[in-house]
Amino acid sequence: MATNDSIKTTVADDVEITGTIKCGSNIRIDGKLNGDLSCAGNAAIGNSASIKGNLAVETVSVMGQVSGNIVAKDRIELKSTAVMMGDIRGKRLTVEDGVTFVGRVEVNPSGAPVQRPTQPGEAGHVAEDAASAKPTMPGQQRK
Amino acid sequence: MADDDKPFVIDGFHSVQAVRRVRDKNPGTGPRVRESGSAPPTPEKQPPPDKPASQAPPARVGQTTMPTRHEIVCYSCSYAFVHTGRLHKVLCPKCRQFLNTQDLEITGAWNEPVETIGTVEIKPGAVFGEARIVANRLIVAGDIRLARVDWCKTLELCDGAIFDVERFGEISLVIRANAKFDIKPPLTCNNLDIMGELKATVKVKGNAIIRAGGFLRGELEGQHLTVEEGGGISGRLAIMPDKK
Numbered sequence: 001m002a003t004n005d006s007i008k009t010t011v012a013d014d015v016e017i018t019g020t021i022k023c024g025s026n027i028r029i030d031g032k033l034n035g036d037l038s039c040a041g042n043a044a045i046g047n048s049a050s051i052k053g054n055l056a057v058e059t060v061s062v063m064g065q066v067s068g069n070i071v072a073k074d075r076i077e078l079k080s081t082a083v084m085m086g087d088i089r090g091k092r093l094t095v096e097d098g099v100t101f102v103g104r105v106e107v108n109p110s111g112a113p114v115q116r117p118t119q120p121g122e123a124g125h126v127a128e129d130a131a132s133a134k135p136t137m138p139g140q141q142r143k
Numbered sequence: 144m145a146d147d148d149k150p151f152v153i154d155g156f157h158s159v160q161a162v163r164r165v166r167d168k169n170p171g172t173g174p175r176v177r178e179s180g181s182a183p184p185t186p187e188k189q190p191p192p193d194k195p196a197s198q199a200p201p202a203r204v205g206q207t208t209m210p211t212r213h214e215i216v217c218y219s220c221s222y223a224f225v226h227t228g229r230l231h232k233v234l235c236p237k238c239r240q241f242l243n244t245q246d247l248e249i250t251g252a253w254n255e256p257v258e259t260i261g262t263v264e265i266k267p268g269a270v271f272g273e274a275r276i277v278a279n280r281l282i283v284a285g286d287i288r289l290a291r292v293d294w295c296k297t298l299e300l301c302d303g304a305i306f307d308v309e310r311f312g313e314i315s316l317v318i319r320a321n322a323k324f325d326i327k328p329p330l331t332c333n334n335l336d337i338m339g340e341l342k343a344t345v346k347v348k349g350n351a352i353i354r355a356g357g358f359l360r361g362e363l364e365g366q367h368l369t370v371e372e373g374g375g376i377s378g379r380l381a382i383m384p385d386k387k
Binding site: 075092093094095096097098099100101102103104105106107108109110 | 350367368369370371372373374375376377378379380381382383384
């Protein structure tokens with residue numbers, strides 16, 4: 001994630017921006033943003049930040065409030081103070097306990113196409129090859 | 144002392160007397176016995192340290208081992224209590240019944256009720272018939288479709304498990320690694336721990352954890368969600384912590 005040294009652009013907590021931000025490097029937002037954020041680097045959404053718009057980033061760490069969708073090429077981190085209302089799409093996701101999140105998520109760390117698990121059984125929820133399992137030994141209890 | 148007076152059992156009093164006799168015969172040797180009523184030996188005074196307090200070695204921290212606490216629910220009267228220490232003999236404080244603490248392993252067909260506050264493991268290929276299961280921890284790799292799970296704190300589903308989720312109450316569910324399940328009916332559980340793959344609509348009252356390598360498809364509603372790096376989700380989430 002972006003460190004303080006590597007962040008070139010900072011939107012302070014007393015700044016409110018209406019419009020689209022396009023950033024070629026790392027950015028930290030502590031203020032309000034009413035619009036979209038497009039960032040080729042890492043984005044850090046601070047505790048006091050409030051964003052109403054969509055985020056398209058490389059990686060993002062959310063500690064504040066986001067009302068919009070996030071699309072990340074690599075990693076999305078939702079810290080414990082994050083309030084996220086929107087959809088998430090990314091390669092990797094980390095969620096800390098305490099987040100508020102309402103939306104859809106598409107995260108597939110392995111990058112493999114999503115396959116539907118097979119083997120629905122008689123009860124409608126059965127594991128693979130389990131339906132053919134037959135007892136071969138008498139019941140046995142041991143300590 | 145006559146031979147008849149010799150005690151057959153060496154108790155504490157006679158052993159202390161014997162030590163005193165040895166000490167009286169050879170003063171300065173042997174173990175020291177503190178006279179009754181005297182103050183305990185005080186440690187010798189240490190000279191003041193030459194080094195200042197900042198350079199003194201850190202204080203030695205004592206180690207205390209706390210006995211293990213077990214949360215137990217009596218399978219006879221459903222009374223919940225906490226037992227401290229080993230689960231050797233556990234008596235329910237309400238119904239005064241000794242509880243079975245055995246860990247059981249079922250490897251074949253079984254049709255008798257199982258009641259324990261330990262762990263019950265249904266091995267692959269085993270079939271549990273129409274009987275009652277009460278266990279603190281239930282590990283399932285076999286068939287428990289007909290079983291009646293009356294109480295179970297944690298249900299662990301391994302690859303190959305056959306079960307009917309409607310026969311479970313509200314439990315803590317663990318999806319073991321390499322296990323894949325597609326659960327059609329809506330599922331409500333206390334805690335959810337996913338190490339394998341689960342497709343379901345889940346409502347979690349406690350913590351939902353998706354471990355590295357775990358994958359959840361479907362819907363998740365709850366108050367606490369933790370996703371470890373390497374865990375995956377595809378679906379709709381509604382995580383609203385209870386802000387009290």
